[in-house]
Amino acid sequence: METIFGISLDTYLIALATMAVVIVLIMAVITARQPLLVKLGARNFTRRKSQTVLIIIGLMLSTLIVSSALVTGDTVGQSITNRIYQSLGTIDVIVDPDQEQAAGVEFIDESDSESLRQALAQDQRVDGFSAILQIDIPAANQGERLSDPRAYLVGLDVDTQTGLEEMLEASGGGLARLSSLASNEVFISERLEKSLDLQVGEMVTLFVENTPYEFRVAEIVKDNGLTSKDQAGPGSKPGGGVIMPLSRALNLSNNEGPNIIVISVEGGNRNDLDMVGAVSEMTASKIETLGIPLEVVEDKKELAAIGSLVGSVFVAFFIIFGLFSIAAGLMLIFLTFVMLAAERRSEMGMARAVGMKRLHLTEMYIAEGMLYNVGSAMVGAALGVLVAWLMITLLGFIFASFGTQITLNVNPRALALAYLIGVVLTFVTVAISSWRAANLNIVRAIRDIPEPDLLAKTSGGLMELIRSTLSVIWGVFWLIPATGLVIALVIGTIWSLARISGDFGGEIATAASITVSIGLVLLLIVYVRKLAAYLYNRLKIFRLLFYPFVGMNNWSKAHRSSIGWAMWMLIFGVAGIYVGGWGENIGAPSWVGPQLWSYTGGTTLVMFAIGVIAVYFGAPARISFSTIGLLTVWLWLLPLPFSVIPWLPDEANGWVDPIDGILGLAGWGHGGITGDIEMFFVSGVAVTAASIFVVIYNSTVLLAPFNLARGALGGLMPAVRTAIAYPLANRFRTAMTLSMFTLVVFALVVMSILNHNFSAVFNGEEAQGGYDVAVIGNPANRIQDIDSALMTSPFMDQNLLQDGIAETASLRTATGYLEGSSGNSVATKDGFYKVQGMDSSFIETNSLKLVTRARGYANDSEVFSALATGTNFAIVDESRLQSGGGQWGPGPGDGVFEIEETLQGLDASNDEMGWDPIVFTLSDPFSGLETDIQIIGIISNTATTVRVEWSALFVGESLVDENFFGGYQDNFYVISTEGTDSIDLARGIESALLESGVQASSIAQEVEESASQSNAFSALFEGFTALGLIVGIAALGVIAFRTVAERRQQIGMLRAIGYRSRLIGVSFFLESTFISVTGILLGLGLGYGISYNLLTSEEFTEAGLETGFDVPWTRILIFIGLAFVTSSIMTLIPARSASRVPVAEALRYNG
Structure with a gap:
């Protein structure tokens, strides 16, 4: 495996190594300038060992996810490459x-x-x-x-x-x-x-x-x-x-x-692949020069690259599915330092009061965080190998069915890459959280008074809104010259190093250049700011010169507030909506617009910005954020399974996009927007954030059911009240923890439901095509009539023949060349394709499903009736449509014919009565005989999942007999009688026709094996995603341990007014349980809604993927049950600790 997302692993490694060097330089500067701060950070690291272990477990997960993904990808790629080398010799x-x-x-x-x-x-x-x-x-x-x-x-x-x-x-x-x-x-x-x-x-x-x-x-x-x-x-x-x-x-x-x-x-065997590629190109050139009818079809270099490609695909999938866990891990890092800052708030306030600056506090937390960082990244990289081994073990069973052996391959480069990713991600998160922790008011910190809620109700005026917005503009404005400075320094240093020494390799020179450049920028920021401030304060002549910089910077800091950032959220959100929906009008890059992630992400930003602005102008925070949260969830869950506004015109009902719906009524709607697998992550983050707002701002609503059940709860009611009140009093902390649980559970629910329903479609009865046994004939020993062959075979069990076979049907296989007519309403591409000639029995007995039909055919039966009565009608599998290839048939560019239109486009290109038949000239490459055919139906992909020979052009048997001289192979399909074992029947047929060399197999067994492989892959990806639950569990453990320490005095007060020790323990246990249960229920509900709308959307139903909607409750309940039980066990220890706190000692506790 050499690339991920199309970028070389060496490029990732050099970039991350450069960042790591910069991090080391930063830490070296902090240690040299402020050694005392580093010692204080190290002291905090060793002070509470159990807490340190929990933090490292939580922090390591991002590294573990990346490490296991890289090792798995390397192993799969290397194993496939080895298989290719072994086969080619x-x-x-x-x-x-x-x-x-x-x-x-x-x-x-x-x-x-x-x-x-x-x-x-x-x-x-x-x-x-x-x-x-x-x-x-x-x-x-x-x-x-x-x-x-x-x-x-x-x-x-x-x-x-x-x-x-x-x-x-x-x-x-x-x-x-x-x-x-x-x-x-x-x-x-x-x-x-x-x-x-x-x-x-x-x-x-x-x-x-x-x-x-x-x-x-x-x-x-x-x-x-x-x-x-x-x-x-x-x-x-x-x-x-x-x-x-x-x-x-x-x-x-x-x-x-x-x-x-x-x-x-x-x-x-393992020779120079570049030499192989050169010989391959030379061979192709010689063939062209000689003018002989040969072609180079493949070489070892191309085939070896397949192994690397497959490994890269596995890594990409694992990382995408692991994004939820990585996001949860980063939130845990942030939450950890928020809690550490809350614990030491008075201590930090006194340190600021005696002269310590905010920068010093930030540096102290960074030093402590780096100790967690280095240890957790190392543990994560090592445990990632163990997780990879478990995944490789499962993959081994899957790949064994394809004849490929998977052996664990640990590449030091992959481990180094995973370790560096963990270090860099954690450092960035620690730096941001440290900066936030250091921004405190000295008086409030010393007196332990809460900081004002930035999202609380205000009555700010329009001028303050303008000033705050301009202050943010000033800050953003300075990003432009700073970015330009960095780019200029990087380019200049690279050029200088290349000129000074020819010993530097290109990659080494680049890494050294970036490191030196960033170091210069850091020094420039530190010392130029100091020089500018010195000149500004000491020399009046420089005040006028530097006022636009220093003065405006001070003014910007004084007026910067949440409303300014909300306005920028609004601006960027509107820009995202426009670029994502109408980007093609302004020539936006294809990865930005028209793209669904940009459009929906911008819409979500606008919704949240409106909530903050509403609060700023005096609206109650609870009503504003609850409304915005519910509207955002509703927006992502559209279309609902019912019409909420029945009096709107038909064009408006069923909207999945209200913005386009409203603008579309005026003729301003956008065109098609494309989305990919990234929407899985974007939707999860958006609905999770919105739902958390609703929960956090509606604590009284959550208590209402318990108030109604007050009599049943009896003496536990005080514990229930405090268990809900305390988490909701610390909104930020609770919101972060809920987000971790909700995100991961959401991902698991969506993946489980989609995998389960897709498996049911592609590996269900439809995949059998109405038959129980497939008998694939041998071209060297053709059988014209399978019934006669079985009847005359001395080795056929006659009882099985008479009682086990209800019906037989046949297909005659040939290869044809199709040339599209210029009069077709859709574009086509000429090429070869497999042709299957159906006998009358196959036409009558098959249950192949058509996803769309031509004009004049009301149902599938009419299409097959036309095939039975006419020789110029045909149907073809869905892989021949645009974007219809993949595993079900040859993809574009494989020298095969194509209908250059999507299924949705084919239906939309004509009226509601259907599309015009697509006319082709079908010819036999051997004899040159031609006939015109009309394609009048498209076979669903669900029918070609297992029986790949059904990826073909289906015509009447007489056409193959007349124009293709009977084809080159005969395949037969058997319907067994009720109660007959299809496996035994297949064995009996194959044994009876041994001399003819047929291959008989139970189609139901093949479908079952395909389903087993699909389920194994699903379990693998779901288990990988479930690793994120470790983060949520670790977060609960960290919160529970810290809560006991923070609330010792409050515990004493509760005991003093009559709370028993048991009630204290129950309260703490229920507090953690409330968070985990709420997160699980939110993830379950949101995942259910997104899955339902996805599986019932037009994109799926119009594509013929009418999957229905079935929830694999057993699988989901196992995942969330294990998560709940584990999180409960994690909180039992601190809950017991809280219940045993002596009253007098707790009342005397001062932190």
Whole structure:
């Protein structure tokens, strides 16, 4: 794995290492200038060891998330890369027939092969060239009545296999020599040896055109990409190989020539990939010069890059899903220092009173935070490896079904990267929280009087609002020259270092330059400010010169307030709405607009800004923030499952976007807005913040149910009151903790519901297409009528045949070329595609679902009736639509035909009666016969999840018989009778047709296996996200321990007025329980709402993904139940500690 999000890991490492160096420099400056402050910070670190452990556990999670994601990605990438190297061996470049130059040609002419060999013979880098034949062929051990319909016939050119000999490695050691084979001898691979239970000297039977041919096994060789099949379809394992000289294989199979050329580059298995890439390009150039119908289809360099790409994708997914946990971890860091500051508030006030500056307090907290930081990042990186091992263990079971072994691979670079990310993120959060803690009023701090609520009700005037807004503008204005200064210094230093010394590598020079530049900027800020202040205060002549800077800066600080920042939230929010919705009108970058994250994020900022502004002009804080919170949640949960304003016009009902709805009535609505997986995180943060406002400002409402149940609660009522009153008295602290729980539970609920419902759709009964058993025919031994073949087979259980099979249907497979008509209403792309000819039984019995139909067809039955009666009608799977590829079919750019329109666009491009049939000319690449067809239906992706051969163009069987001469393969589908085991039926059919080499499988079993893999991936991602609950639990523990210390005197007062020790313990326990339960319920409710609206939205239902809505309560309750139980255990210890505080000692406690 070399990149994440398209950026090199080395770039991340250098950037983070540079930041870490800057952090070290900052700490060095603080230590040199104020060693006493560093000692005070270290003293606080060691004073309460249990608290320190809790803080480190909470702080480490961000590093743990990144570390486990990177190690998992590295492991997956490395394992896949190893699998590719193992399969390819010394094969470096692969050449196939070029279908564009010679459509339908499947074999390579001997003269073309020889021309290419001669052209490459003078290149010293090429040490191997061989034309080979690789085709499917059924094999059997007739003595044991064992067969393998997936066997692979491999014909090798004995004379030209130089450089490839080592791939014929005998299982017992040494190399197997093709030249030593007698005319009736073959090599077989280890995989075929196991499946047929064959030994050296025994006979293996091959079937060609239903005729058996026997060969003696001369040697067992190891499996690789040359000697056996590397991949197989879903639900089956790749078959082993039968290896013989090319001439003998061609005679046996009646093929015209080899079908693939493999080229080996010097250097062995793991050779220079850049050299491989160069040889690949040179080979393509030679082919073009020679003008022969061949093409380079892939090389080792490209395939090795796949492993790195897959690893990067895993890392990206894990980090995206881990963003909730990372956000919760950063909030815990912030909360921790807020609580530490609250504990030492009087102490800090007295320190300020005797001359300590705010900067000194900030530096002291930074020093303490760095001690937590270094330790927690180290622990997180180490534990990340353990978490990665657990994930790799689960992934191993999943990848094993694809024939890939996953082995843990710990890359020191990944650990270093994770450690640096943890250090940098934690330092930034500590620095911000330290700055906030140091900004206190000396008098209020000494007297322990609460700071004024910035969001409390005020009656400020318009002028104060303008002054505050301008003060913020002044602060933001200075960011521009400061940023320019940093950029100028970085560029200048890089240029200077490059000029001074040629010894610096580009990356080292960049890292050194950035470090030096940032250091210069820091010194500049410190000493230029001091010089400017000195000149301003001492020399009057400089007052006029520096007043715009120093004077305006002081004026800005004096008038800066929350309303100013609210105005800027409003400005930025409106800008986000406009750029996100109408960005294409102003040429905004594609990652900003039109983008859903920018549009919805701006809307949320505007909503919160309106709440602050309303309070500023005198509105009650509770009403304002409750209203704004509810409106924001309502906005994100639109459309509701009912119409709240029934008298509005039809265009307004069902709005998911009120802004566009209102502006759209006036013709000012925006166009399409795109969103991606980032909306998962954005929506969670937005609805969590909004709901927390509602809860925090409505404490009396939360107490109402308990007041009604006063009689039932009895003596516990005082404990319940204090358990709710104290958290809501510390709004900021409670809001942060609630946010941690709510965010993570929200993520878990949404992921669980979406995964569960998608699995139900793509792995449900619809995926079976109405059939129970699939029988895939072998092109070398075709069966025309499966009913007759089974009836005449002496090995078919006749009872199973008579009582187990209710209906059979068939598809005849061919490859066609489609050329779109110029009269079509939608754009198309010409290309090849698989063609399936349906017999009358398949048309009548299948249950394939169509997501959309052409004009004139009211339902799916009418479409299939048209296919039964006409030869020029067709339907195609959804992957041929734009954005319809992925796992269900070939993607764009794969040389296949396409309908260049989305499903939604196809429906919208015509009226409500349907779209015009899409006309293509379908031709046979071999014979050139043509016929015009009309596509009148699109098959849902749900039908092609398991049966990949249904990713095809479906036509009537007669069309394939007439224009494609019956195709090249027959597939059959069986409907079993009620009570018949489809697995037993599939085994019986495959055994009966052993000589024909068919592959029979239970479709229900394949669907179940696919569902198991899907559920395993879901459990993996959900478990990874659930790590964030550790943060919430740690936060509760930190709060509980700190609360006992903070409220010792209050505990004494409660005991003095009659509270028993048990009631004190219950109160503290219920206090933590209130926070965890509230967070869990908020996350559950919000996740439920977002999931419901997503699964019932037009984007899903119009795409044919009518998933329904089913909640996996068992899975969700397990997650939140474990979280609740663990958090309760975490709070029991401090609750017991509080209950045991002696009354007299608590009353004398002074902090």
